[in-house]
Amino acid sequence: MSISLSKRGNEIVQAEIRVMTIECEKLGGINLAQGICDIGVPLPVAHAAKTAIDRGFNSYTRYDGLTELRHAIARKMREYNKITVDPETEVTVSAGSTGAFYCACLALLDEGDEVILFEPYYGYHLNTLLAVGAVPSYVMMRAPEWTFTPDDLEMAVTPRTKGIMVCTPSNPCGKVFDKAELKWIADFAVKHDIFVFTDEIYEYFIYDGRSHISPASLPKIADRTITISGYSKTYSITGWRIGYSIARKQWADMIGYINDLVYVCAPAPLQLGVAAGIKKLETSFYKGICTEFATKRDLICTALDKAGLKPSVPQGAYYVLADVTSLPGKTSKENAMYLLHETGVASVPGSAFFHGSDGENFVRFCFAKTNAELTEACRRIKRLRR
Ligand code: PLP
Numbered sequence: 001m002s003i004s005l006s007k008r009g010n011e012i013v014q015a016e017i018r019v020m021t022i023e024c025e026k027l028g029g030i031n032l033a034q035g036i037c038d039i040g041v042p043l044p045v046a047h048a049a050k051t052a053i054d055r056g057f058n059s060y061t062r063y064d065g066l067t068e069l070r071h072a073i074a075r076k077m078r079e080y081n082k083i084t085v086d087p088e089t090e091v092t093v094s095a096g097s098t099g100a101f102y103c104a105c106l107a108l109l110d111e112g113d114e115v116i117l118f119e120p121y122y123g124y125h126l127n128t129l130l131a132v133g134a135v136p137s138y139v140m141m142r143a144p145e146w147t148f149t150p151d152d153l154e155m156a157v158t159p160r161t162k163g164i165m166v167c168t169p170s171n172p173c174g175k176v177f178d179k180a181e182l183k184w185i186a187d188f189a190v191k192h193d194i195f196v197f198t199d200e201i202y203e204y205f206i207y208d209g210r211s212h213i214s215p216a217s218l219p220k221i222a223d224r225t226i227t228i229s230g231y232s233k234t235y236s237i238t239g240w241r242i243g244y245s246i247a248r249k250q251w252a253d254m255i256g257y258i259n260d261l262v263y264v265c266a267p268a269p270l271q272l273g274v275a276a277g278i279k280k281l282e283t284s285f286y287k288g289i290c291t292e293f294a295t296k297r298d299l300i301c302t303a304l305d306k307a308g309l310k311p312s313v314p315q316g317a318y319y320v321l322a323d324v325t326s327l328p329g330k331t332s333k334e335n336a337m338y339l340l341h342e343t344g345v346a347s348v349p350g351s352a353f354f355h356g357s358d359g360e361n362f363v364r365f366c367f368a369k370t371n372a373e374l375t376e377a378c379r380r381i382k383r384l385r386r
Contacts, residue, residue, distance in 0.1 A: 002053045011130050017125070018350035022334060024346035028368075030377045031344040037236040037318075037368040039289070046148040046237050048290050049273030057258045061268045063246070063260035064252075065093025069271045072278035073244055075110075080203070081214040083227070089249040092256045093271060095263045097201045097230035097243035098124055100255075104226045104245050105132045105263060107254040108195060109349045113162040115197070118148065120321065120353035120362075122171045125199065130166075137161070138355055144312040145323070146175040157188075163195035164188070166215055169202040172353045172364045174314020176210050186221040196225040201243070203319035204234050204286045207294045210315055216246065223248050226255075231274045233368075234289070235338065293318055296367045296374055303378035304365075318368040325361050339363065343380040 020033035052058075064070065067087075074087035084091070088099060094100035110116065111133030117125060119138045130137050137156045141148045151165075164185060168177040177185075189196045198215045206212050216225035228242075230243025242267075245255055259265075300320055304311040309322040324335040332349035350362030364372050367374060 004010055008131055008133065012127050016348050020340070020346045020348055023337070023340060026196045028342065029340055029346050029378070030243060030373055031346045032365040032367070032369065032377055033348045034366060037233055037364075038370045038373065039236045039292070041236050041369070042277055042281055043283065045052055045237065045273045045277035047273075047327060048276030049240075049269050052269035052272040052298045056270050057272060059231070059268060061093075061265040063265055064256040065091065065266060066268070066271045066275065068357055069093055069242075069275040069278075072275045073246075076278050077227075077246060078329065081200075081212075081227070082217040082221070083214055083246065085246055086249070089175060090252050091244055091246055091257050092252055093242065093244045093266045094259050095243070095266055096232055096241040097199060097228045098128075098244040099241065099263055099266075100228045100230065100243045101125070101136050101197070101199065102128050102131070103255050103258040104197065104228065104247070104251075105129060105134065106258045106262075108226070108251060109134045109162060112160060114158055114160045116153070116156045116161060116164040117303075118166065118170070118175075119144075119355065120170075120173050120350070121165075121357065122167055123352050125165055125167065126355075134162075135160070136355070140356075140358070141173070141175065142174075143308075146170070146173045146312070148181070153184065153317035155270070157192050161192060161194055161351070163197055166196060166198040167312070168200060168212070168215075168267050169205060169316025171202065171317050172319045172348075173312060174317045174319060177213065177215075177269065178210075178314040179213055182213055182218055185215065186218045189221050189224060194224070196221050198225060198227050200229040201225060201233055203229060203295050204289060205318055206290060206316045207297060208315065230276065234286070235274065235277055237270070237274075240267065240273070242266050242270055242274045293368070296369070296371075298380075299374060299378055300365060303381045306382045307384040309363075309381070309384070319364050321353075321362045321364050322347075323361055324350075324363050330360075332363055336363045339381075339384075343377075343384060345377045 070087040071089040210337035227246040232238040347363040
């Protein structure tokens with residue numbers, strides 16, 4: 001047989017997160033590898049979705065989402081993200097933020113276009129770029145605060161660069177980009193005339209009094225920024241697949257057509273559930289999850305410190321990178337497997353988030369777990385100290 005996978009099929013590897021999850025299930029361990037949020041779905045969200053199904057609201061919606069949801073998102077963008085958005089032409093509801101990013105890449109990038117990724121990066125960003133034939137280049141951030149300089153940006157740019165990807169707060173390192181850093185990125189994007197893609201799925205998980213700043217709220221880059229976000233994490237509905245992109249009409253039209261082509265629309269009754277959540281949940285809900293996750297962060301960082309696995313304390317999101325150079329094993333994969341076998345706690349090898357060898361020093365833990373599960377995981381991690 002001479003038929004084969006596509007070239008892109010040969011480039012894309014199964015996410016390490018899934019591999020570790022399978023290993024963890026085999027051992028019946030505690031899975032701190034995958035970013036699944038075990039906190040309950042807020043009542044107004046669940047109730048509105050159930051009611052929508054019961055009332056027969058189960059057909060296709062407009063390709064870019066239901067009016068209720070687009071308008072709710074536009075209002076939330078204005079109030080929380082400080083971005084003015086036309087709900088009729090600039091919001092595309094998609095199959096999760098993953099779907100939203102894929103559609104944006106298909107609409108805006110050609111084969112061979114380069115996109116700068118901050119490293120450590122989220123593997124789906126890399127693989128989505130590879131899937132559309134784009135070429136990643138990297139800006140390495142420096143642990144433990146994950147800093148970079150304007151010079152680092154200049155080193156990564158070439159005449160083929162068409163975009164830069166920001167993830168704030170970041171998965172996997174929890175970095176929250178501050179105003180000064182976003183200004184550097186804005187100046188850089190204008191200077192080189194490139195898109196800014198920004199994934200803000202963890203926008204409500206921000207710790208220690210920091211604020212979330214959306215790159216598109218900087219007027220200088222408002223027209224060239226594609227903001228990606230969604231409700232998987234905020235409402236603990238990772239399986240519902242409700243996300244969105246925000247872009248100027250000149251980009252949003254094509255992003256919407258691609259969304260129609262690939263997904264037709266996001267799940268109809270679940271769009272109504274999320275719309276109800278955005279309308280009904282008060283600021284106290286979002287502050288509450290923030291406080292709850294800050295406590296979980298402190299719990300796991302203390303345990304990691306005690307075990308001698310120095311954590312890079314995250315400023316946001318719900319992951320922590322821990323230094324595993326003191327563990328037996330030559331690679332982060334071996335370190336993660338050692339940890340899984342010794343403690344029954346699954347993590348993701350750092351190599352999943354770096355293109356070079358720096359990832360071998362880290363593993364990533366997700367702390368979006370119930371208190372009981374996280375406490376047990378921490379108890380086991382602490383025991384590692386021999
Ligand atoms: N973006 C980032 C940075 C993530 O960490 C994740 C999930 O782990 C996603 C997007 C996935 O979001 P969604 O469920 O909306 O596709």
